Amino acid sequence: MNFLSPLTEGLRGLGRAVLFLFTILAGIPAALLRPRLILQQIYSVGVLSLIIIVISGSFIGMVLALQGYRTLVNFGAASSLGVLVALSIVRELGPVVTALLFAGRAGSALAAEIGLMKATDQLSGMEMMAVDPIKRVIAPRFIAGLVAMPLLVSIFSLMAIGVAGGHAIGVELLGVDDGSYWSQINQAMHGTDIRDMLIKGTVFGLAISWIAVYQGYHAAPTSEGVSRATTSTVVVSSLAVLALDFVLTAFMFH
Amino acid sequence: MPSRSLELLVGFFVSLGIAAVFVLTFRVASLDSVGDSGSSYRITAKFENTGSLARGASVKMSGVRIGRVRDIGIDPETFQAVVTMEIDGARNNIPADSNLKILTAGLLGEQYVGVEAGGDPEPLKDGSVVTFTQSALVLENLIGQMLTSFTQKEPKAAQPAEPAAAAPAP
Amino acid sequence: MTTAADSLVRVRSLKFGFGPKVIYDGIDLDIVRGKITAILGPSGTGKTTLLRLIGGQWKPDAGSIEFDGIDVHRQSRSQLFELRKRMGLLFQSGALLTDLSVFENVAFPLREHTAFPESMIRDLVLMKLEAVGLRGAAKLYPSEISGGMARRVAMARAIALEPDMIMYDEPFTGQDPISMGVLIRLIQGLNKSLDLTSVIVTHDVEDVMRIADYVYVLSGGKVLDHGSPAEVQHSKSDLVRQFLNGEADGPVSFHYKAARGYADDLMAGRE
Numbered sequence: 059m060n061f062l063s064p065l066t067e068g069l070r071g072l073g074r075a076v077l078f079l080f081t082i083l084a085g086i087p088a089a090l091l092r093p094r095l096i097l098q099q100i101y102s103v104g105v106l107s108l109i110i111i112v113i114s115g116s117f118i119g120m121v122l123a124l125q126g127y128r129t130l131v132n133f134g135a136a137s138s139l140g141v142l143v144a145l146s147i148v149r150e151l152g153p154v155v156t157a158l159l160f161a162g163r164a165g166s167a168l169a170a171e172i173g174l175m176k177a178t179d180q181l182s183g184m185e186m187m188a189v190d191p192i193k194r195v196i197a198p199r200f201i202a203g204l205v206a207m208p209l210l211v212s213i214f215s216l217m218a219i220g221v222a223g224g225h226a227i228g229v230e231l232l233g234v235d236d237g238s239y240w241s242q243i244n245q246a247m248h249g250t251d252i253r254d255m256l257i258k259g260t261v262f263g264l265a266i267s268w269i270a271v272y273q274g275y276h277a278a279p280t281s282e283g284v285s286r287a288t289t290s291t292v293v294v295s296s297l298a299v300l301a302l303d304f305v306l307t308a309f310m311f312h
Numbered sequence: 313m314p315s316r317s318l319e320l321l322v323g324f325f326v327s328l329g330i331a332a333v334f335v336l337t338f339r340v341a342s343l344d345s346v347g348d349s350g351s352s353y354r355i356t357a358k359f360e361n362t363g364s365l366a367r368g369a370s371v372k373m374s375g376v377r378i379g380r381v382r383d384i385g386i387d388p389e390t391f392q393a394v395v396t397m398e399i400d401g402a403r404n405n406i407p408a409d410s411n412l413k414i415l416t417a418g419l420l421g422e423q424y425v426g427v428e429a430g431g432d433p434e435p436l437k438d439g440s441v442v443t444f445t446q447s448a449l450v451l452e453n454l455i456g457q458m459l460t461s462f463t464q465k466e467p468k469a470a471q472p473a474e475p476a477a478a479a480p481a482p
Numbered sequence: 483m484t485t486a487a488d489s490l491v492r493v494r495s496l497k498f499g500f501g502p503k504v505i506y507d508g509i510d511l512d513i514v515r516g517k518i519t520a521i522l523g524p525s526g527t528g529k530t531t532l533l534r535l536i537g538g539q540w541k542p543d544a545g546s547i548e549f550d551g552i553d554v555h556r557q558s559r560s561q562l563f564e565l566r567k568r569m570g571l572l573f574q575s576g577a578l579l580t581d582l583s584v585f586e587n588v589a590f591p592l593r594e595h596t597a598f599p600e601s602m603i604r605d606l607v608l609m610k611l612e613a614v615g616l617r618g619a620a621k622l623y624p625s626e627i628s629g630g631m632a633r634r635v636a637m638a639r640a641i642a643l644e645p646d647m648i649m650y651d652e653p654f655t656g657q658d659p660i661s662m663g664v665l666i667r668l669i670q671g672l673n674k675s676l677d678l679t680s681v682i683v684t685h686d687v688e689d690v691m692r693i694a695d696y697v698y699v700l701s702g703g704k705v706l707d708h709g710s711p712a713e714v715q716h717s718k719s720d721l722v723r724q725f726l727n728g729e730a731d732g733p734v735s736f737h738y739k740a741a742r743g744y745a746d747d748l749m750a751g752r753e
Binding site: 094208210213216219220238241244249252255 | 321322324325333335336366368380424
């Protein structure tokens with residue numbers, strides 16, 4: 059009984075989370091009728107994450123370019139720098155790093171906000187005013203996460219490859235030919251890479267938003283409960299992102 | 313938060329994201345301009361073989377980039393490759409009889425079009441067709457040629473030896 | 483006991499517990515229309531739980547709760563929501579939405595449940611705020627007002643949809659005498675002017691006795707006594723009298739029940 063209980067508790071948690079997801083999905087049509095609420099949430103999870111995404115994207119692109127150049131130049135293949143940066147970003151680092159940052163920046167805020175609303179009886183209060191908190195509070199935040207993530211991934215990738223990251227270091231600083239930087243990317247990258255990137259971004263967005271609203275909604279209504287919900291949102295969604303990334307990559311690999 | 317600025321910021325964010333998708337999808341190179349001068353003109357050339365030349369590859373003259381490859385197609389009659397290039401408008405005095413070669417940057421580098429200036433006083437203009445071209449070096453063909461030249465040489469080397477060996481016999 | 487017609491809420495042989503812990507062990511309770519009913523009891527007797535059960539947030543293990551003749555726990559979710567529009571629940575904290583201003587908080591139920599034009603919502607909200615004396619605070623946010631004010635805003639919000647009944651959860655806890663007086667006056671005033679039925683759950687005996695029409699005393703999952711304030715004050719039950727008079731020792735022991743005697747416990751450390 060005692061050593062089985064973590065297992066049964068884990069299974070119960072998973073079951074609750076899945077049922078909760080169904081509840082959210084059922085609440086989505088009603089939430090879509092209130093675009094203002096979704097807009098507000100896109101602002102707080104998307105627009106407010108923009109700066110951290112732009113800055114990290116640029117730095118990661120820059121580091122990749124420096125590292126890649128050092129290796130490639132030994133083979134006289136410095137002109138392939140663009141490909142190296144673009145493929146690593148679009149296929150892996152873009153979606154994964156954006157998702158990890160999103161979990162830290164937006165996911166934790168989401169869990170803390172909902173947890174606090176619960177702890178201060180705001181959710182119960184809504185229910186007693188005959189307003190369904192799933193439709194009014196949870197679903198808009200869930201949708202916003204789903205919409206914002208692929209957009210953030212794209213912005214991150216573009217920053218890393220083109221605007222300030224790899225391009226700035228590779229072309230402006232290390233003198234890789236601008237034309238070959240892009241034309242090599244051109245040859246190596248396909249539309250399917252971009253599509254896969256967007257799929258990854260959307261799936262990660264779903265996972266993080268789901269975990270965050272679940273943790274917040276089921277937090278113990280105390281300050282300790284809220285802090286635990288916030289922490290486990292970041293931990294669980296980071297692990298989920300990495301595991302999902304493996305599964306998705308395996309599928310996309312053919 | 314006033315509703316107008318909220319809408320504005322979200323609109324900005326969403327359009328930024330969509331623009332990023334768009335730029336990534338069309339892979340930047342094929343959409344951006346050729347040179348600094350802003351204007352440009354297009355010329356075409358036919359090659360027997362373009363190797364791994366790709367859209368967006370550089371067009372260089374004496375090592376300096378003067379344009380981009382815009383399109384690569386097939387001539388439906390001659391089955392030759394037709395390469396369309398966009399040349400920087402500032403380079404408007406390239407002789408019409410210039411020679412175009414598909415070259416490789418370094419041993420493993422990407423391929424580009426090299427321009428060797430000719431002597432014609434008439435310059436290339438928009439829509440000009442360059443006639444003097446040299447195809448890409450395809451490694452397999454090169455090796456194939458080397459092998460055939462070896463196999464051709466061996467019998468030749470053996471033949472003179474035969475009469476020499478036979479000569480003392482009679 | 484009152485007749486069925488004039489009781490708005492009827493609780494019959496209600497049983498409820500959290501796991502093995504029994505909160506209610508079969509209680510009967512009637513809340514009379516148009517009156518102020520006080521539900522008293524020591525801390526930890528699950529008074530708040532009763533309000534959540536009446537509001538249909540939690541389900542009883544056995545027994546029934548009827549609101550205006552409708553069984554609260556046999557309704558579909560949407561029917562339950564319709565029912566809740568007719569009752570307001572005032573949480574201890576006020577439960578104001580912290581990201582909305584006072585005005586928007588009071589406007590919230592109107593915006594959610596009605597399609598009134600903006601000008602009408604504005605008028606209604608200002609009227610409700612005026613009723614609780616906080617029209618001047620309309621632009622403030624919940625973080626900028628005191629706890630007592632937050633409760634008054636919550637009252638304004640609770641009456642926005644003009645319900646039949648308002649339930650107050652510990653409305654006087656942690657209030658200074660002035661805001662306590664304000665709240666008492668408001669509860670009484672609103673009950674009369676809006677023809678409401680009020681339920682006050684509290685352990686604050688003295689103040690609620692002044693305004694309550696009917697009193698229930700709960701403890702240990704049972705109804706110990708009920709009646710008008712005067713009747714209850716002269717209850718036959720020792721426990722009720724101990725509670726109402728605030729004596730430290732009596733049927734409810736000062737000492738939490740220990741596994742063994744005091745002397746044994748002290749001696750146990752020396753072995």
